[in-house]
Amino acid sequence: MKQAIQLKENMYWVGVHDFNCRHFHGDLFPISEGTTYNSYLIVDEQITLIDTVEEEFFDIMMERIHSIIGDKPIDNVIVQHAEPDHSGGFVKFMQAYPNAQPYTSNAGVKIMLKQYFREYDYHKVKTGDTLCTGDYTLTFVEMPMIHWPDNMLTYVDKANIVFSNDAFGQHIASYDIFDDAHGLAKCIDRAKDYYANIVMPYGMQVANKLKQIQEMGLPIDMIAPAHGIIWRTYIKELFDAYQEFATFAAKDKVVIVYESVWKHTQMMAEALAEGLGRNSICVKIFKCSLTSPAIIMKELLDAKAILVGSGNYNNAMAPSIAAFLEKLASCKVKNKKALGFGSYGWADVVTKQVNERLVRAGLPLLQDGVVSQNYTPTQEDLDALMELGKTLAAEIKAN
Numbered sequence: 001m002k003q004a005i006q007l008k009e010n011m012y013w014v015g016v017h018d019f020n021c022r023h024f025h026g027d028l029f030p031i032s033e034g035t036t037y038n039s040y041l042i043v044d045e046q047i048t049l050i051d052t053v054e055e056e057f058f059d060i061m062m063e064r065i066h067s068i069i070g071d072k073p074i075d076n077v078i079v080q081h082a083e084p085d086h087s088g089g090f091v092k093f094m095q096a097y098p099n100a101q102p103y104t105s106n107a108g109v110k111i112m113l114k115q116y117f118r119e120y121d122y123h124k125v126k127t128g129d130t131l132c133t134g135d136y137t138l139t140f141v142e143m144p145m146i147h148w149p150d151n152m153l154t155y156v157d158k159a160n161i162v163f164s165n166d167a168f169g170q171h172i173a174s175y176d177i178f179d180d181a182h183g184l185a186k187c188i189d190r191a192k193d194y195y196a197n198i199v200m201p202y203g204m205q206v207a208n209k210l211k212q213i214q215e216m217g218l219p220i221d222m223i224a225p226a227h228g229i230i231w232r233t234y235i236k237e238l239f240d241a242y243q244e245f246a247t248f249a250a251k252d253k254v255v256i257v258y259e260s261v262w263k264h265t266q267m268m269a270e271a272l273a274e275g276l277g278r279n280s281i282c283v284k285i286f287k288c289s290l291t292s293p294a295i296i297m298k299e300l301l302d303a304k305a306i307l308v309g310s311g312n313y314n315n316a317m318a319p320s321i322a323a324f325l326e327k328l329a330s331c332k333v334k335n336k337k338a339l340g341f342g343s344y345g346w347a348d349v350v351t352k353q354v355n356e357r358l359v360r361a362g363l364p365l366l367q368d369g370v371v372s373q374n375y376t377p378t379q380e381d382l383d384a385l386m387e388l389g390k391t392l393a394a395e396i397k398a399n
């Protein structure tokens, strides 16, 4: 029988591991070692479950719950987020515990109905509402659009735990469920990956919510998110990192993304990279069709600029670049500059199109004028691009 893992007195992890998950959110977010769907049990005069895992893993969650409370009833269930990886087991749960009192946000009620087509007598909670379970008081804080309208977190006094749902999540799948078992660098890197691919469009909301939580002055010993490990040792570093993510804090770093059939645009990309790199800029260079946008967005999070290159194919940019620019626009990137470049045969139109799309995505251009190349770059052309890299490096370092 699967066992619960104790976090603190009366507080238990009763979630599940999905070690085989390699594609999170469909194809949107490739991950390397699987993930977890975290549910938590609070054992007090009233027993409370927080979130109910993906439906296919429901029985495993139940085994862990039974390992602590046997056949005792559960009094409350909190739906912190209606997305199926956290609420998929809810209908089965309510069949098993028909007297349990469900709690969710107003937005959560609507989404639950639209997904599971069943009405329940939810307690609709908003920021500051509380639930006293005996010794503990649970306080709810709505987190709209981090990353759906209904996300909320639950703070438990005396235990000093924040059940943070998607905020502060990461895809680390391990039975060693505390951060210190994995080291600071890995935990923050995975949190960054998760932020860049799930939370990035909502940086403003994240910054405001962090401020609100800090102003509440709550003692916090643990942050228990809905995916991955539980934070107890690196909480300060996590808050600092989230502050940087939310404000798009950047280093002297440039991301170059390109697509190229005959390697002409690739030669341009590499010359630009060399010009930048030789002048103390950290450069990450990716052929778009070979790289998941998830990897590129993570690198872009702390870069000052992005250069996007494409050859001209039937008077259009490469489909991979068009798709990437769509993704870039949806991420509402802030405080970064950009520039298009690329090779053409008989019509110099694509680089201008790339520049227009970059500006529409909210990224001002690094310079006026079009960086384009007719067919194959000569050594002179490549030298000029390296020189341009040097000029851009100076501009990037100055900002």
Ligand SMILES: Cc1cc2nc3c(=O)[nH]c(=O)nc-3n(C[C@H](O)[C@H](O)[C@H](O)COP(=O)(O)O)c2cc1C
Pocket (backbone or CB within 6 Å): 259, 260, 261, 262, 263, 264, 265, 266, 310, 311, 312, 313, 314, 315, 316, 343, 344, 345, 346, 347, 348, 374, 375, 376
């Ligand atoms: C399928 C295909 C379609 C092309 N269509 C155009 C075009 O409409 N206009 C143009 O100027 N060049 C066109 N070209 C020429 C390329 O833009 C040119 O060869 C360029 O140097 C390719 O850069 P790359 O090696 O980075 O892909 C086309 C090339 C290919 C392979």
